Every structure is written in C-alpha cells, then in structure tokens.
Amino acid sequence: DIVMTQSPDSLAVSLGERATINCKSSQSVSYSSNSKNYLAWYQQKPGQPPKLLIYWASTRESGVPDRFSGSGSGTDFTLTISSLQAEDVAVYYCQQYYNTPLTFGPGTKVDIK
Amino acid sequence: QVQLVQSGAEVKKPGASVKVSCKASGYTFTTYYIHWVRQAPGQGLEWMGTINPSGGSTNSAQKLQGRVTMTRDTSTSTVYMDLSSLRSEDTAVYYCARGPNPTIGYYDYMDVWGQGTTVTVSS
Numbered sequence: 001d002i003v004m005t006q007s008p009d010s011l012a013v014s015l016g017e018r019a020t021i022n023c024k025s026s027q028s029v030s031y032s033s034n035s036k037n038y039l040a041w042y043q044q045k046p047g048q049p050p051k052l053l054i055y056w057a058s059t060r061e062s063g064v065p066d067r068f069s070g071s072g073s074g075t076d077f078t079l080t081i082s083s084l085q086a087e088d089v090a091v092y093y094c095q096q097y098y099n100t101p102l103t104f105g106p107g108t109k110v111d112i113k
Numbered sequence: 114q115v116q117l118v119q120s121g122a123e124v125k126k127p128g129a130s131v132k133v134s135c136k137a138s139g140y141t142f143t144t145y146y147i148h149w150v151r152q153a154p155g156q157g158l159e160w161m162g163t164i165n166p167s168g169g170s171t172n173s174a175q176k177l178q179g180r181v182t183m184t185r186d187t188s189t190s191t192v193y194m195d196l197s198s199l200r201s202e203d204t205a206v207y208y209c210a211r212g213p214n215p216t217i218g219y220y221d222y223m224d225v226w227g228q229g230t231t232v233t234v235s236s
Contacts, residue, residue: 040222042158049208049226050150050158061224093158097220101174102148102160 002026002096006105012113019081021108023094028074031098038098041070041079043090044107050093054079086112115139117147117209117227124233130197133230135209142190143167146212148223149183149194151205159205163212163219164192172219199234206231 003026013019029038037057042050052061054070057077067082081088089112094105120134135147149161162173164183171183182195196203206229212221 038220042223049210049229050223051226052222052224055222055224095158095222097217097222100160100163100172100219102163102220104158104160106157 001101002029002099002103004094004096004103004105006092006094006108008108009106010109010111012111013081013084014113015086016083017113019084019088019110021079021092021094021110023072023077023079023105025075025077025096025098029096029098030074037073037077038096039070039072039077040095040097041068042093042095043088044093045090053092081110084110084112115211115225117211117225119207119209119227119230122231122233124235125199127200127234127236129199129234130195131199131232132193132195133207133209133232135192135194135227137166137190137192137211140211143187144215146215146218146221147183147185147192148210148212148221149181150208150210150223152208152229153202153205156205161194161207163221165218166192196232199232201234204232204234 005024007022039057041054044050058070069080091107116138118136148163164171166185185192209227210223211225213224214221
C-alpha cells in the first residue's frame, strides 16, 4: 500500500497570509508514460463531505478560488493557500490514485491565528 | 446538476449487516465509477472500494474483503454498499463519491460526493 503522510498536523495562519501544507507518498505516484502525478487535494469542513480542490497534483477544480494551488511531483507535493480567508478554515487531505488501495493522508487542520 | 443522495442514518448491533444506498442523478449513471469512503468519528478518510456501474465489477480494500459487497441497480441509478459482521470499529460516516475519469476506472480521484450516511454500531 502507498502510505501518505502530511505535515504539519495543524497550522494557524493570520488572515491574508500564506498557508502551506505538505504531502509525501511512500513511493512515486507519477507515471512516466504520461508524466502525470496521481495526487488530489480535498478540503473538508465540519459536518460536510470532502470537497475536491486539486487533481493531477496541480489542476484546480472548476469553481475553486485561485488562491488554492498545488505543486510537486514524484513523492513530494504541496498545497498552498496564497491568502487565507476565514472560509478556508478546514481540514485538508491529500489522496493518491496511482494504485489501489486508494489512500489518503491523515489530514492537516488549518485555523486562523 | 450532478448529485449523489445517500440513504439515512442507521443504528445496528454488532454482528449485523447494513446496506447504504447512493442514488445518482444529473449524469449518465453507467459512465462513471462510484467509490465508497468512510470516516470514523474524529478520524481521516478510508477508501473501502469501488464499483463500475456499467458491468458491476468491483475492487475493494483487502482489509474489508469478505465483509463488503457493492452492487448497483441501473434502472434506478443507485449503487449499494453492504457491510456485514459489523463491529464497533465500523461506526463511521460512509460516503459515496464519483470518479470523473472512466478511462482510468478504479484509479481515480473523486469529484462529487454524497452527503454521507452515519452508521452506528452499538449493543
């Protein structure tokens, strides 16, 4: 199984400041044949299902604000919120879909400082 | 709009089974795979398995094999997840979610999620 880890476990950022979340996979989730990274990011607010933010490591889902961006390749990935807004308070998960079992990171909780 | 609507909350005793439904609307049901993901209270997300609504083939997590069964009814655009031999550790919110890339099948992210179904296992 591909194990996903995230850091930090939680972070508190001032409104308007940058938030950075890291995700690492235990093996590469990139296919050399198509140069794609099989990595997605989700946002989950209390009492709600997860919401897709980013797929293919860096493609923003339709309707997601452009302050959210994804980067990275191979085993190391980053989700960046360029200017934190109050509505961004949530838990963020990364997920690999390179292989089954599909696996998620443990989550990173983002709060306002 | 694309929507997945799940059945209501369930309370079950240990050893019993539960069947959760997920009704799809707003798109061609047989085109997109459906994944099942669960979340124990205060915990992260755990993939349980995936069904191809077209042919009914499935791929499930090894730790649940033998206990989880996924089926579909194309006449009502509904998929079902049946979990047997319930134990307290199965207490969780169960989600169905659509995989938007039929060409990669089981190996996909999830773009549309159901609202979740709370399953409580308690004696």
